[in-house]
Amino acid sequence: MTNITPFLMFQDKNAEEAMNFYTSLFKNSEVTSIVRYGPDVPGGDEGTVMLATFTLNGREFKCIDSSIRHQFDFTPSFSIYVDVETEEEIDHLYSKLAEGGMELMALGNHGFSRKFGWVNDKYGVSWQINLP
Incomplete structure (x- = not known):
């Protein structure tokens, strides 16, 4: 496989x-x-x-x-998408992942789900957090 x-x-x-x-x-x-x-x-x-x-x-x-410094790094064009089950879970994950990082889309209702947010964490990894 x-x-x-x-x-x-x-x-x-x-x-x-x-x-x-x-x-x-x-x-x-x-x-x-x-x-x-x-x-x-x-x-x-x-x-x-x-x-x-x-x-x-x-x-x-x-x-x-990486033992080699490359001319590229993480980019939001590839992100880790997380569906959560509760509002408490999305609020917790979003706040923890946003600490020291950068908000790309504020946590809120953007029309396609109850609550959604997108951040780059302090390591540069991009996360989309969704409460369907």
């Missing part, structure tokens, strides 16, 4: 911090594996994430700390 997994490349050596933040926000979420660069593993700074896997509400993601 073919697996399709979202993959996040962090350029500020904060992949582990981001994973821990994300998994703290969603139920049924955890960091499942981390392989780090070490003294005998060339290509990255010792201790940074060479490859990690985590789940958010059971959905698998992979991420790395």
